[in-house]
Amino acid sequence: MINLKDVFSLDFAYLETFTKRIETSWGSIFCNESQPSYFDANHAHITDAIDNPKLIIDEVKNFYNDRKIIPRFYIYNLDAQQELVDQLKWDYFRFEELIHPVQLWEQQVMEKEKRKEISIELVTKENYSEALYIECSIREFGGKAVREKALEVEFNHPSFIHYLLRYNGIACTTACIFINDNRARMESVATLEEYRGQGLIGELIHYIQAEVAKQGLKKLWVFPINEKIEKVYQKYGFKTVAKLKMGHAFLAGRSIREIQGY
Numbered sequence: 001m002i003n004l005k006d007v008f009s010l011d012f013a014y015l016e017t018f019t020k021r022i023e024t025s026w027g028s029i030f031c032n033e034s035q036p037s038y039f040d041a042n043h044a045h046i047t048d049a050i051d052n053p054k055l056i057i058d059e060v061k062n063f064y065n066d067r068k069i070i071p072r073f074y075i076y077n078l079d080a081q082q083e084l085v086d087q088l089k090w091d092y093f094r095f096e097e098l099i100h101p102v103q104l105w106e107q108q109v110m111e112k113e114k115r116k117e118i119s120i121e122l123v124t125k126e127n128y129s130e131a132l133y134i135e136c137s138i139r140e141f142g143g144k145a146v147r148e149k150a151l152e153v154e155f156n157h158p159s160f161i162h163y164l165l166r167y168n169g170i171a172c173t174t175a176c177i178f179i180n181d182n183r184a185r186m187e188s189v190a191t192l193e194e195y196r197g198q199g200l201i202g203e204l205i206h207y208i209q210a211e212v213a214k215q216g217l218k219k220l221w222v223f224p225i226n227e228k229i230e231k232v233y234q235k236y237g238f239k240t241v242a243k244l245k246m247g248h249a250f251l252a253g254r255s256i257r258e259i260q261g262y
Contacts, residue, residue, distance in 0.1 A: 002241045007102055008047065010221060013180040014187075015040060017160070018153045026050045029063060036069045038146045039248075039256065043072045049080035053087040061091075061251075075247035085247060093249040096257055100246055101230040103238035105220035109210050110237070118200070120207045123162035123174070128155065130171035131164050138190045140225060140260050151188075154178075161211075162188075165204045173200045175208060183219040184212050205236045225260060 012021060012028070019032040019041035027048070032041035044060045064071040073088065075081050078097070089095055123131045132151055136144040154160045159180060165173035172195040177184040186208060191200055212220045222238055224230045230240060248256050 002102070002104070004242065004244075007221075007242065007244075010180060010183060010185060011223070014178050014185055017157050017178070018150060024059075026056050029060065031063075031067065031069070033067050033069070035146065035149055036067075037253075038142060038150065039072065042069050043074050045074050045076075046081070046084070047076045049077065050084060053084040054091075056084075057087060057091055057093075070250060070252050072248065072250040075249065076244060078245050078247050081247065085249070088249040093251055094255065095247060095249045096255045098246045098248060098256060099227060100244040101224050101227060101240050102242040102244060103222045103224065103230065103233050104241050105209060105212070105222075106237050106239050107213070107220075108237055109213050110206055112203075112206055115203065117168050118203055119166045119169075120204060121164050121166070123155065123164050123176075127164055127171065131162060131174050134164075134171065134174045134192055135188055135190050137192060141188070141190070142259065154188075163204060163208060165200055165207075167195055167198070167200060170195075173204050175201075175204050177208060177212065177220070179217065182217055183221065184217045186220060186222045201232070202236055205233075209237065 015021065015030055018035070019030045022029040022031065027044060027046040029044050030041060032038065035041045042064065050056055060073065061071045073093075075084065078085070085095060121127065132148065135141055135147045135151055138147070141147045154176065155162060160176050160178055162176040163174065164171055173191040175189040176187050178187055186205070189201060189205070209220065222233055224233055234240065
């Protein structure tokens, strides 16, 4: 049985590597004024049902408006949040509902024959620009304006390990793990478009799983951005242990679905 509080605690630990978390009586506010267009770095997070939604909405709007950041909410436990959702719509927030799968590696390291055309290395100062190029090309990551700053923060943070895969010497796939309290979370899995469909992501995932096992980490999580990506990870030993229904409310700009191309 998965404790969702553990899932959220890992998510908060990850977020706090690149944004400031402000605890409130009703939830949390995340803010990074240097990355105003980065949704995950700037949103109010609400999990439990709340009273006086109008007061909370006004508090969040004032907080972000003072910093010239678009106000937005990530809302969980949606079945108990109808009053809040209705009030947000009344206050001219756009609203979308998303399903976020939560997957856990089943800790089976598969034996694979090494492909001579593939090599995998850590991201260092020497190959950093190659990794950055790959990740900035991924639309779902928010584009260059977001990913350029985010990767710099991650690369200099001790809790992240970044990996780069080369195919016939060409850097074309990246991924990283975030480590917190003897558990890991896989992030930033990306392949250049022209190199997709050749099993490169699977090669890198298997390599990371072997590294996680070698380090003795107890769990390896992944939070795919949608159910299509969820099916990809299922092929590589990840089991879906929960599906979180999330509401995203925002006053302006693009929706998450629009960024992801859906």
